[in-house]
Amino acid sequence: MTKLITIIFISLGCLISVILLLVDRAIELNTALALCIGSVLVVALLHGVITEEFDGIDLSFSNLPALYGFVYGMYYVPALLIFCLNANASKNNIIEVSLLIYLGYIGWRTGLALSGCSKKTLCVPAFGRRDAASLLMLCWIGFSAVLIGYWYRISVGAFYTHGNVVEQDLTLTGSLLWNGTSQFELPGFMLLAMLASTGLVRKSATISLYIIASILFVIHLSAGEFNRLFIDSILVISVLQVSSGFRITWRRLVGGFCAFAVVLLFIQVTRVVSTVAGVGKGDLADSISLVEKGISASSGSAATIASANTLDRVSMPVAFLSTLIQRVNDGEPYIYGKVLLHQLSSVIPRAIWPDKPVYSSMQIDIKHEYGLPEIDDSSGSPISYYAFFGPMGVFVGSFLFGVLIGSLLRFVAKSNDPLMWLVLIWVYGAAIYIEIDQVINIVLALRYCIMAYTVFLLIRLFYPDKGYTLSSNTAN
Numbered sequence: 001m002t003k004l005i006t007i008i009f010i011s012l013g014c015l016i017s018v019i020l021l022l023v024d025r026a027i028e029l030n031t032a033l034a035l036c037i038g039s040v041l042v043v044a045l046l047h048g049v050i051t052e053e054f055d056g057i058d059l060s061f062s063n064l065p066a067l068y069g070f071v072y073g074m075y076y077v078p079a080l081l082i083f084c085l086n087a088n089a090s091k092n093n094i095i096e097v098s099l100l101i102y103l104g105y106i107g108w109r110t111g112l113a114l115s116g117c118s119k120k121t122l123c124v125p126a127f128g129r130r131d132a133a134s135l136l137m138l139c140w141i142g143f144s145a146v147l148i149g150y151w152y153r154i155s156v157g158a159f160y161t162h163g164n165v166v167e168q169d170l171t172l173t174g175s176l177l178w179n180g181t182s183q184f185e186l187p188g189f190m191l192l193a194m195l196a197s198t199g200l201v202r203k204s205a206t207i208s209l210y211i212i213a214s215i216l217f218v219i220h221l222s223a224g225e226f227n228r229l230f231i232d233s234i235l236v237i238s239v240l241q242v243s244s245g246f247r248i249t250w251r252r253l254v255g256g257f258c259a260f261a262v263v264l265l266f267i268q269v270t271r272v273v274s275t276v277a278g279v280g281k282g283d284l285a286d287s288i289s290l291v292e293k294g295i296s297a298s299s300g301s302a303a304t305i306a307s308a309n310t311l312d313r314v315s316m317p318v319a320f321l322s323t324l325i326q327r328v329n330d331g332e333p334y335i336y337g338k339v340l341l342h343q344l345s346s347v348i349p350r351a352i353w354p355d356k357p358v359y360s361s362m363q364i365d366i367k368h369e370y371g372l373p374e375i376d377d378s379s380g381s382p383i384s385y386y387a388f389f390g391p392m393g394v395f396v397g398s399f400l401f402g403v404l405i406g407s408l409l410r411f412v413a414k415s416n417d418p419l420m421w422l423v424l425i426w427v428y429g430a431a432i433y434i435e436i437d438q439v440i441n442i443v444l445a446l447r448y449c450i451m452a453y454t455v456f457l458l459i460r461l462f463y464p465d466k467g468y469t470l471s472s473n474t475a476n
Contacts, residue, residue: 002054003050003051003052003054006046006050006054007043007046007047007050010042010043010046011039011043014035014036014039014042015036015039018032018035018036018039019032021035026085027084027085028091030091030094030095031084031091031094033095033098034080034084034091034094034095034097034098035080035081035084035098037095037098037099037102038077038080038081038084038098038101038102040102041073041076041077041101041102041105042073042077044069044105044109045069045070045072045073045077048063048065048066048069049066049069049070055247055249055250056247056248056249056250056252056253057070057248057253058241058248059234059237059238059241059248060238060241060242061235061238061239061241061242061243061428062242062409062413063242064112064117064405064406064409065109065112067234067238067432068108068405068431068432069105069109070234071231071234071432071434072104072105072108072434075317075380075434075435076101076317076318076380076382076434078314079314079315079316079317079318080097080098080101080318082311082314082315082318083097083315083318083319083322086315089315089319089322090322090326092322092326093322093325093326093329094322096322096325097318097321097322097325099391100321100325100382100386100391100394101318101321101382103382103391103394103395103398104381104382104385104394104395104398105398106395106398107394107395107396107397107398107399107402108398108399108401108402109402110399110402111398111399111400111401111402111403111404111406112402112403112405112406113402113406114402114403114406115402115403115404115405115406115407115409115410116406116407116410117405117406117407117409117410123413124194124197124242124243125415125416125421126200127195127200127416127418128200129200129201130460130463130464131418131460132195132200132201133200133201133463134456134459134460134463135191135195135418135456136192136195136201136204136205136208137459138188138191138452138455138456138459139188139191139192139195139205139208139212140208141184141455141459142184142185142187142188142452143184143185143188143212145181145184146181146182146184146185146188146216147215148181149181149182150181150219150223152181183444183445183448184448184452185216185228185232186231186232186235186429187422187425187426187429187449187452188212189209189212189213189232189235189236190235190236190239190425190429191422191425192205192208192209192212192236193209193236193239193240193243194239194243194421196208196209196240196244197239197240197243197244209236213232213236216232217229220232221263221266221267224267224270226263226264226267227433227435229260229263230260231432231433233256233260234432235428235429235432268313316378317378317380317383317435320363320378320383321382321383321386323370323372324366324370324383324386324387325386327370327371327372328390332370334387334388334389334390334393335366335369335370335387335388336388336389337388338369339362339365339366339369339387339388340388340439340440342365343362343365343437343439343440344439344440344443362384362436362437362440363378363383363384366383366384366387369387370387378435378436380434380435380436380437381397381398381401381434381437381438382394382398384437384438384439385397385398397438397439401431401438404427404442405427405428405431408423408424408427409424412424418453418456419453422449422452422453422456423446423449426445426446426448426449426452427442427445427446427449429445430442430444430445
């Protein structure tokens with residue numbers, strides 16, 4: 001009952017705030033309607049995220065409505081709010097923007113419901129010693145690959161890329177080091193979280209998780225990669241919730257948000273400093289120098305500029321979607337599968353296609369098709385689906401994603417096969433990056449998942465067979 005009352009009070013608070021802004025003429029009627037639609041989305045997200053006992057939130061890996069919905073809401077709700085309150089932003093298409101964001105969420109939840117996936121149905125397997133040890137070794141190999149990838153980026157001046165233009169080396173080695181190594185980070189984290197919670201290598205996996213997390217935290221902070229820090233943390237916590245009963249209490253939630261706010265402000269300050277001072281070669285030495293300058297500038301004018309820049313950057317997805325809607329209203333056609341097919345051809349490994357050109361991101365290709373300037377924003381699934389097929393594309397694309405991830409979770413929940421768990425981890429780890437195109441990222445994830453499973457089989461083949469069994473442990 002407390003949960004329901006809280007959601008009702010939050011709903012009333014949102015409604016009253018919108019009415020006051022409207023009466024005060026701080027916003028127009030269309031903006032007020034858009035904020036009301038956003039408030040409905042917030043209520044739907046809160047209903048899935050808040051625990052029934054009202055002692056915190058549930059982002060466990062088996063609670064897909066809460067986990068994906070939380071990340072989706074964190075990406076689009078603040079963006080919609082900031083855009084609506086920005087007096088300089090055009091609000092001509094604000095109602096359509098809010099409806100499309102909500103339509104994407106409804107499509108995903110509909111597909112998830114039809115897949116038959118329900119909350120708390122996932123059981124984390126207790127792998128036998130041979131499988132568990134092989135998976136642990138796979139995590140360390142993946143972590144080593146990530147470090148090698150960052151070492152390569154340092155060597156070519158692409159470690160700190162904010163405000164710096166870099167180009168990928170058009171060789172097989174350059175392609176693997178540039179794109180392939182980073183694909184093992186998030187799945188490796190999720191695997192370690194599983195192994196650290198239960199099973200025969202729990203102690204070793206726990207130590208490994210702390211070591212790897214500490215090293216990558218320093219790397220991402222130095223490279224100004226906030227999204228990776230945030231998503232890595234959320235998914236590791238989600239796995240720990242379903243495998244070891246870790247709870248996100250209200251105190252932990254507030255503490256976590258404060259910590260991430262400080263990290264985000266610090267990263268934005270270093271970007272302001274890099275804009276003024278320049279990033280030089282973009283290597284590790286330049287990044288360390290920026291970190292030092294960022295620390296000294298965190299309480300000065302750079303912090304104020306960074307706060308404003310953060311607000312502008314947060315609202316960019318909504319501004320991008322609004323611009324696309326205006327282009328369509330002006331007579332531009334949807335691009336259908338043109339850009340998607342072009343992007344899918346980039347999945348072909350350079351080992352098979354040595355002369356494969358460098359592919360730009362989905363957002364850049366969409367901008368080229370609509371004649372928009374290239375700026376450092378992102379597309380995201382509702383934006384790319386709208387560019388392809390309009391509002392129907394947003395719903396159908398999100399619906400198919402819900403069916404895919406829900407069906408996969410149902411199938412894996414009944415399986416002890418490491419391959420199925422690797423597929424689930426890789427696919428969800430790819431899809432959870434809201435700002436990156438879903439289709440391309442999932443296809444790429446499956447490609448690297450096959451590589452990881454091949455390595456796992458080789459490790460397992462040479463691992464001493466001392467007798468093992470596969471069983472299943474109930475997570476909670």
